[in-house]
Amino acid sequence: MKIRIALAALAVAAAGPALATPCADEVTTLEKRLDSAGAAEVTGTTPPGGAPKAHSDKALPAPPAGKPSDPSVTPTASGVSEARKLLAQAREEDRAGKAEACRDTILKAKEKAGALP
Secondary structure (H helix, E strand, O other): OOHHHHEEEEEEEEHHHHHHHHHHHHHHHHHHHOOOHHOOOOOOOOOOOOOOOOOOOEEEEEEEEOOOHHHHHHOHHHHHHHHHHHEEEEEEHHHOOOHHHHHHHHHHHHHOOOOOO
């Protein structure tokens, strides 16, 4: 009986770290990007230089000046909006255990978001 309890506890402990997936980490990272001051500037939700919503100790207090060197990655409000929709889709795919589909959706969302300031 004690052996069964010990084995069950070991199985639960081993399953704990498996709950965090690489795609879930990607979702969280992109979510922080979409909540940044740069994304807010692009969408017009807060004035330029506003505080980032993510409250990350690594976040810049204001978006950097300048434009992306590649014009095809210039962010737009509609692109950020599409990226948010794709982010929600990726989150659902991750919950369903569809890791490859989740990664593909995250890639599409990053392309839609563009190079946020």
